Amino acid sequence: MNESFTAVEICAGAGGQVLGLHQAGFKHEVAVEFDSNACTTLRHNDITPVAEGDVADSSVWDPRDYEGVSLLAGGVPCPPFTIAGKQLGANDERDLFAWSVEQVDKVRPRALLLENVRGLSMPRFAGYRQHVLDRLADSGYVGEWQLLQASDFAVPQLRPRFVLVALKPEDAEFFHWPKPDKFDPAPTVGQALFDLMGDWKGADDWKGHADKIAPTIVGGSKKHGGADLGPTRAKRAWAQMHVDAMGVADAPPARDDEFAIGPKLTxxxxxxxxxxxxxYDWSFTGRKTSRYRQIGNAFPPPVAHAVGNAILKAFRREGPRREIRPSAQDPVYRALAEANDFLSAAKLTRLAGTTMGTSQLERHISMLSKDFDIEVATRGQTTKYKLGSFNAFVGQEAHSRHEAFLKNRAKIS
Incomplete structure (x- = not known):
């Protein structure tokens, strides 16, 4: 009962994951965040100390100062992987996922928790994911990926998040992903927001139309304009629930207000x-657009709470022991990495244990080449492939990330 579990939060945002992990029982030793508005919100909610600035800048914080914490956690930037974006992955200056994994060797936490968008779970990033798991294994950790739906944890929103948890083998045997709460289903938008509609006369009728959970809330970035509730498809879904998604309101609707679509949300x-x-009550500071972005980009606290609880249960050896099975994400990448030499298409598919045809293999190699240098050698009718370096930023002083980051600093959020 007297156990104390500490955490370091990187890319903390405005504190959704911080809050959820705090509720689970973790005490944060530091929260690191680039956005000044989000840092103000963290401090306003008594999260201290807050290290403000580029998480990869050693003058902002030194990961080695926190060696041995219970948990290294973070919600690293999503744009490199989002389906709605260009999916540049390792070639996006905002990509900090690989860098975060490398910090495990400096911090040596008991566990690692990183979350990101569903796009990272797609075939496009299979090699990237395999590289992450292999690096964690090299460092003595067992890593696992899982796609979690916020609505499974009573959050009234369709918000899939792709979560990585890594633990030391002795703890990993007792880790079990949190299960959906069947006894506390997510409320509909109408149920969740009815009390916030004030004395608006149309609230009862509106509640009946807003009878689904919300589409994924999109916080957006400084590269785009003001706040609204997402891309075109999301706006159509909102309209079906009689919500005007073309912006965010300053106040709830007045008593006699009438709308062509429905009210905007505050x-x-x-x-x-x-x-x-x-x-999970939390106060957000700043002007409307800043507050909306902080909220929209947050990791829902109930989901973070559930994952944090699962990690603590593993620490405490609660629940049954399980068999740990290696998680294979990309057998083609794995075969190339283990060979460390040129492989013909025939040998590569054999070592990978796949039945890919030539065109399928070429497409797969093409995907890998977006995140890794792939050497291709052709002799006569035979083409051979060799895996080269990983393009992602993992802390290199000469990486192109630095120049791009400085150039776009004002637009990064």
Whole structure:
């Protein structure tokens, strides 16, 4: 009962994961965040110390100062992997996923927790994911990926998040992913927001139309304009629930207001849809657009709480021991990495244990080449492939990330 579990949070944002992990029982030793508005929100909610600046800048914080913490956690930038974006992966200056994994060797936490968008789970990034698992294994950790739906944890929103948890083998045997809460289903948008509609006369009728959970809330970035509720497909889904997604309101609708589509949501309403209510009450600071982006980009606290609980249960050896099976993400990448030499297509598919045809293999190699240098040698009718370096930023002083980051600093959020 007297156990104390510490955490370091990188790319902390405005604190969704911080709050959820705190509720699970972790005490943060530091939260590192680049956005000044989010840092103000963290401090306003008594999260200290906060290290403000580029997480990869050693003058902002030194990971080695926190060696031995219970948990290294973070919600690293999503744009490199998002389906709606260019999916540049390792070639995006905002990509900090690989860098975060490398910090395990400096911090030596008991566990690692990183979350990102569903796009990272797609075939496009199979090699990237395999590289991450292999690096963690080299460092003595067992890593696992899992796609979690926020709505499975009573959050009134369709928000899939791709989560990586890595633990030392002795703890990994007792780790079990949290299960959906069947006894506390997510409320609909109408149920969740009805009380925030004030004395608007149309609230009862509106609640009946808003009878689904929300589409994924999109916080956006400084590269885009003001706040709204997402891309075209999301706006159509909102319209079907009689919500005007073309912006965010300053206040709830007045008593006699009438709408062509429906009311716009306020930041307080969006906050509820992200799971910030009840035990997860949290105050966001700043102007409307900044507050909306902070809320929209957050990891829902109830999901972070559930994953944090699962990690603590593993630490405490609660629950049954399980068999650990290696998680294979990309057998082609693995075969190339283990060979460390040129492989013909025939030998590569044999070592990978796949039945890919030539065109399939070429497409797969093409995907890998977006994140890794792939050497191709052709002699006569035979083409051979060799895996080269990983293009991602992992801390290199000469990496192109530095120049691109400085150039785009004002637009990064």
């Amino acid at each position: 930041c307080d309403m969006v906050q509820v849809l992200q799971g910030f209510e009840g035990r």
